[in-house]
Amino acid sequence: MHKVLIIDDDESLCYGLKRSLGKYYEIFTAMDLEGAYALIKAEKFGIIFLDYRLGDENGLDVLRSIRALTTDIPIVMLTAHGSTELILDAIRMGAVDFLTKPAETKQLIEIIEKYSSSLGHCFDTENFEILSEVPYNADAVIAVSNEMKDVLKNIAIISATDTPVLITGESGTGKDVASNLIHRYSRRKDNPFININCAAIPENLLESELFGYVKGAFTGAYASNPGKFQMADKGTIFLDEIGDMPLSLQGKLLQVLQDGRIQRVGDNKFNKVDIRIISATNRNLRELVANGSFREDLFYRINAFSIEIPPLRKRVKDVWPSALHFVKAFSDTMGKDICCVEKSARELLEKCQWSGNIRELKNIMAKSVAIANSGAVTKDVVASAIGLESASEQEPCRNLSGYFMTKYNENILVRAVEEVEETLIKSVLDECGNNNSVAAKTLGISRVTLYEKLKKYGLSE
Ligand SMILES: Nc1ncnc2c1ncn2[C@@H]1O[C@H](COP(=O)(O)OP(=O)(O)O)[C@@H](O)[C@H]1O
Numbered sequence: 514m515h516k517v518l519i520i521d522d523d524e525s526l527c528y529g530l531k532r533s534l535g536k537y538y539e540i541f542t543a544m545d546l547e548g549a550y551a552l553i554k555a556e557k558f559g560i561i562f563l564d565y566r567l568g569d570e571n572g573l574d575v576l577r578s579i580r581a582l583t584t585d586i587p588i589v590m591l592t593a594h595g596s597t598e599l600i601l602d603a604i605r606m607g608a609v610d611f612l613t614k615p616a617e618t619k620q621l622i623e624i625i626e627k628y629s630s631s632l633g634h635c636f637d638t639e640n641f642e643i644l645s646e647v648p649y650n651a652d653a654v655i656a657v658s659n660e661m662k663d664v665l666k667n668i669a670i671i672s673a674t675d676t677p678v679l680i681t682g683e684s685g686t687g688k689d690v691a692s693n694l695i696h697r698y699s700r701r702k703d704n705p706f707i708n709i710n711c712a713a714i715p716e717n718l719l720e721s722e723l724f725g726y727v728k729g730a731f732t733g734a735y736a737s738n739p740g741k742f743q744m745a746d747k748g749t750i751f752l753d754e755i756g757d758m759p760l761s762l763q764g765k766l767l768q769v770l771q772d773g774r775i776q777r778v779g780d781n782k783f784n785k786v787d788i789r790i791i792s793a794t795n796r797n798l799r800e801l802v803a804n805g806s807f808r809e810d811l812f813y814r815i816n817a818f819s820i821e822i823p824p825l826r827k828r829v830k831d832v833w834p835s836a837l838h839f840v841k842a843f844s845d846t847m848g849k850d851i852c853c854v855e856k857s858a859r860e861l862l863e864k865c866q867w868s869g870n871i872r873e874l875k876n877i878m879a880k881s882v883a884i885a886n887s888g889a890v891t892k893d894v895v896a897s898a899i900g901l902e903s904a905s906e907q908e909p910c911r912n913l914s915g916y917f918m919t920k921y922n923e924n925i926l927v928r929a930v931e932e933v934e935e936t937l938i939k940s941v942l943d944e945c946g947n948n949n950s951v952a953a954k955t956l957g958i959s960r961v962t963l964y965e966k967l968k969k970y971g972l973s974e
C-alpha cells in the first residue's frame with residue numbers, strides 16, 4: 514500500500530484526509546516541520562502533500578528543505594490561494610504538482626496514483642521485479658545465456674591479440690557492441706576506434722574515404738585527406754557490413770591487410786599503418802564467396818578468428834535480464850521513475866520471435882517505459898508496446914483494407930484479391946520485359962495459370 518505523508522498545520526484537514534483516504538492508503542500526517550522530518554527519516558513515502566502555509570514558515574523554504582531530504586519522493590503543494598507565481602516557484606523548486614484546497618478526495622487519489630513512487634512499497638515482490646534489487650550498470654553487455662557467455666569468453670581471448678576478427682550474426686544481435694568490446698579490452702584501447710559502414714558509403718567514394726586522397730587527385734579534392742585507415746593508425750578499424758563491400762575494393766583491402774601499407778588516391782607512395790581489423794556482417798560470406806561476389810582470399814584474411822552472435826530467439830535466457838536492463842536505462846534517460854516490472858510480462862517477452870533481435874527488444878522496452886503511467890511497467894504496458902510495434906509494421910495492410918472497404922460494398926475479398934492479382938501480374942510482367950515464363954516463375958504460378966489469368970483480366974493480346 515502506498516504510504517502518503519500530509520504536512521499541514523490545519524488539524525481538521527489532516528483528520529479529514531486521513532478518514533477519506535485511509536481506506537486506500539497508509540496516511541501519515543505532520544503538523545510542523547520537526548514532525549515531518551522525523552517521519553520522512555523513519556518511513557518510505559510514495560508521495561508527500563505539503564501545505565504552502567505551514568505556521569510562520571515560508572512554503573518555498575519548507576519545500577526546499579524537504580526536497581533536500583527526499584530527492585526522489587514526489588512532493589505536491591497544497592495551496593489555499595493559488596497564485597500563479599507561487600505555483601511556478603514551487604514547480605521550479607521541484608514540486609511535481611499542486612492542488613488548491615479544499616481538494617476533493619477523487620482529485621487526491623488521482624494525484625497519488627499519478628505520482629506515487631516505488632518507495633511506498635506499493636509493488637509486491639511476488640508479482641513485480643523490483644529494479645533497485647537488480648544489479649545495474651549502464652554500459653553492461655547482458656550475457657546470461659551460455660551462448661552469450663561463450664561470445665564474451667571469445668572476446669576476452671581475442672581482444673588480447675591483433676588477430677583480425679569477423680563477427681557474424683543477424684541484424685540487431687550486438688555486432689557493434691562486440692566490436693567495441695574487443696577494442697576496449699585490447700592494448701589499443703587508448704587509440705582510435707574507427708567505424709566504417711561499407712554499405713553506407715557510395716561505391717565511388719569508398720576508396721577515397723578509406724585510403725584518403727591527395728589534393729587534386731580528382732575534381733573536388735581541394736585538400737588532402739588522410740582517410741580512415743590512416744586515422745585509425747595504432748587503433749582498430751571496424752568494417753561493418755563487409756559483405757556489401759564492392760569487389761573492386763576488396764582487392765585493395767586485401768593488399769592493406771597483407772602488407773600493412775596504404776596508398777592514398779592520387780599518391781604514388783605508400784604509408785605504413787598499424788591497424789587491427791574487425792569486420793562484421795549479417796550476410797553469409799561463404800555463400801557470397803561461392804557465388805563470386807566476395808573474394809575468397811579476403812574472406813580468409815579477415816576471418817582469422819570468427820565470433821558468431823546467435824539470434825535472441827536462440828538464447829531466450831537473455832531476454833528477461835535484457836528487458837529489465839533496458840527498462841532501468843530508459844527510466845533514467847527519460848526521467849521516469851520506473852521502479853519495477855511485472856513478472857508476468859516475462860513469458861510474453863520470451864515468446865516473441867525477435868526477428869530484430871536485441872535492437873527490437875530495446876525498442877519495445879523504450880516504448881513500454883514511455884507509455885507506463887505508474888511506477889511500474891506492467892504486462893499490459895508491454896503488450897501494448899508490442900502491439901504498437903506490430904501495428905506500425907502492419908500499417909500498409911491496414912491502409913489497404915481501408916481502401917478496399919471504401920471502394921467495394923460487396924464481395925470485398927474476391928474483388929480485392931482480383932485487383933491485387935491484376936496489379937501484381939502487370940508489374941511483374943513490366944519488370945521482366947513481358948517475358949511470360951520469367952513472370953510465371955517470379956509469381957510462383959505455372960505458365961498455363963498465367964495465361965488463364967492474362968485472359969481473365971484482358972491482358973493478353
Ligand atoms: N548483450 C547486449 N547487452 C546490452 N545491449 C545490447 C546487447 N547486444 C546489443 N545491445 C544493444 O542492442 C542494439 C543493437 O546492437 P548492435 O550492436 O547495433 O547490433 P548489430 O550491429 O548486430 O546490428 C544496440 O543498441 C546495443 O546497444
Ligand SMILES: [Mg+2]
Pocket residue numbers: 685688689753
Ligand atoms: Mg551493426
